Amino acid sequence: MQKRALVVGLGIAGMSAAIGLRRAGWTPVIVERAPERRTWGYYIFMFQEGLQAAADLGIADHLHTRNPEWRPGGNSWTVDRRGRRKPALGLLDAPSGLASVLRSDIEAALWQGIAGDGAEDAVEVRFATTPVEITEGAGGVQVLLEDAGAGKRYREDFDLVVGADGMRSSVRRMVFGPDEDHLVNWKAMICAFQLKEQVPSYEASDSILVARPKRAVWVFGLADHAPCAWLTYRTEDVPDRFAGSAIEQLRAVFAGMDDNPVVRHVLDSLEEAPDHVFDSIHQVKMPRWSTARVVLVGDAAWCMNTYSAMGSSSSLRGGAALGVALQEHPDDLAAALDAYETGLRPYITRQQRSARVKQQRFVPSSRPVEVLGSVVLELIRKVVHRRMTAEYTASSAPAAPSGTGR
Ligand SMILES: Cc1cc2nc3c(=O)[nH]c(=O)nc-3n(C[C@H](O)[C@H](O)[C@H](O)COP(=O)(O)OP(=O)(O)OC[C@H]3O[C@@H](n4cnc5c(N)ncnc54)[C@H](O)[C@@H]3O)c2cc1C
Known part of the structure; x- marks a missing residue:
């Protein structure tokens, strides 16, 4: 039987993790606090790591980028x-x-990704739903969920809970301790x-x-x-x-x-x-991002903050990495979560440190x-613009005639 994971949060980290889980043969279910998908977004600067992760998750073709064309003198x-x-x-x-994008461009691409190739493949998303209680046991994790739309609470069993509910994560608070310990x-x-x-x-x-x-x-x-x-x-x-x-x-x-x-x-x-x-x-600093059956990803785990300009790239990469770790350790969740942690942590630590310099x-x-x-x-700027001007001039020069001509 396919293993089931509850993913909390329909942001970049949550949707990336859901795609990663599905690729690893799991059945993810996403719950989102908001009553509908947000479609608004601020400016986001994406690094190569994020674009590579988008390609790894199979959503690169859906990602609309908005880089302005450079002109001599710069823009x-x-x-x-x-x-x-x-x-x-x-x-x-x-x-x-x-790449320059809006956050909504990344989320729209991921939304297409979680829709998959058809109804059978589509990730289930429950809006207006939040976890209220998370209880880990040897054989699984039980979650008390609240559906604000229907005004009801119900319990459901999963094999894993993925907290992707942002910098002020409620999953982190419930399982790993208060915000003061991590923010x-x-x-x-x-x-x-x-x-x-x-x-x-x-x-x-x-x-x-x-x-x-x-x-x-x-x-x-x-x-x-x-x-x-x-x-x-x-x-x-x-x-x-x-x-x-x-x-x-x-x-x-x-x-x-x-x-x-x-x-x-x-x-x-x-x-x-x-x-x-x-x-x-804020930044989120945690000694470990997982327990036996709960794992955090994105801002919930390591929010690097606005100045790092790495939050979305690392959220995409985190979701992809979780999927790969689960795929490589199909029968050993502890080993998968260890691999996720040890594979990603050096990169996250480096990026968190460099954010202080970028803040200046x-x-x-x-x-x-x-x-x-x-x-x-x-x-x-002088060095870079000299090079870019030369490249611009070379690319806009009329093409040399081919052949020897007569
Ligand atoms: C102003 C600004 C500029 C930025 N600029 C850049 C940039 O240039 N480059 C870059 O890479 N990054 C940038 N970032 C960071 C980037 O936007 C974030 O790192 C990234 O969006 C984090 O995604 P996430 O999915 O982890 O969290 P979020 O985007 O916070 O998503 C969390 C989701 O979980 C939902 N949720 C919350 N609580 C619950 C709950 N209890 N139950 C269910 N659902 C819940 C929320 O509604 C939301 O949908 C910027 C951030 C800001 C604020």
């Missing part, structure tokens, strides 16, 4: 204190294999949303950065979609940041920068944005760091 800008714009090193100005507070906040239109006087696909010590505004240009924005800042008093509306707090934090037209446009756009996320920034790029901690960072990035 990324910084704006200095006097309001002057200067060319900047863009996030995509690096060796190939990076590391980075004393920073992020607000992310989609702009209705680009900042006036910039090209539609331009990216723009206005960074000052402890505060930064980013606009991420996309090829075929209005840009997305981030407002991010460092703060000592995170808990207080949830009192009052996001826009009121952000206007107060960015006061003094709002004479800059980019900052003004972004703050004004937030007032009209139909969706946004406004949240504190996204929001400098002080004026000296801001100045030093801009000098270093400008040196890199």
Whole structure:
């Protein structure tokens, strides 16, 4: 009989894990707290590892990417204190294999993946459903589930529970202990949303950065979609940041920068944005991601946070890795969970460490760091843009006539 797994969470990690489990011959069932699938998403920068994992999961063909076409001079800008714009090193100005997407692009591709080749293959998804109690036994794991739509609770047996319910995971709380044991507070906040239109006087696909010590505004240009924005800042008093509306707090934090037209446009756009996320920034650190029959994946297990720009890539990779481990150890769950853990942990640890350095790029901690960072990035930009300009010129030159001609 096929083994059954309960996957908690219909995000990138949950759907990736479900595809991995199905490939390993398991029957996954996904429960999702929300009443329906979310289709909104903020800007996501994907690394090669994430794109490779998407290919491993068989969803690469469904993944819509939105990299703007590079043009000589670049399409990324910084704006200095006097309001002057200067060319900047863009996030995509690096060796190939990076992608700009919306989170909803990744989730839409995974959604097609879990639908499979037909009804028989499709992963069962139960909306408005959450686990309330998880009880592990020698022969299986029993879960008390709550269906908010039907207003009922019921018990169901599984061979494995996969917690993929995000940074504030309830599976982690129920099985591994309270958030205080695992959430590391980075004393920073992020607000992310989609702009209705680009900042006036910039090209539609331009990216723009206005960074000052402890505060930064980013606009991420996309090829075929209005840009997305981030407002991010460092703060000592995170808990207080949830009192009052996001826009009121952000206007107060960015006061003094709002004479800059980019900052003004972004703050004004937030007032009209139909969706946004406004949240504190943390990492999740755990000595182990599994017990005998419960395993965590994605932000629930190792949230690297926004500044790492690795959360979605590692969630895809985590789901794929779990599937491979279960496939390679079909009759030994303990060995499979060990293999999942030991295979993935060095990569996750490396990425979690590098997030501190990347944070300085996204929001400098002080004026000296801001100045030093801009000098270093400008040196890199000059080299990179020289190479990219040469490649651009070579690729747009008329093709040489073939043959000797007469
Ligand atoms: C502003 C911002 C920018 C980011 N930028 C990048 C980037 O550039 N590059 C990158 O790689 N990553 C980025 N990330 C991180 C990336 O989005 C996450 O790491 C990734 O989406 C995590 O996916 P997940 O499935 O683990 O968790 P989530 O996306 O949090 O999904 C969890 C799912 O579980 C559901 N759920 C929660 N609780 C329950 C429950 N009790 N029962 C049932 N269901 C439940 C939720 O409704 C949700 O559907 C960014 C994140 C943010 C916030």
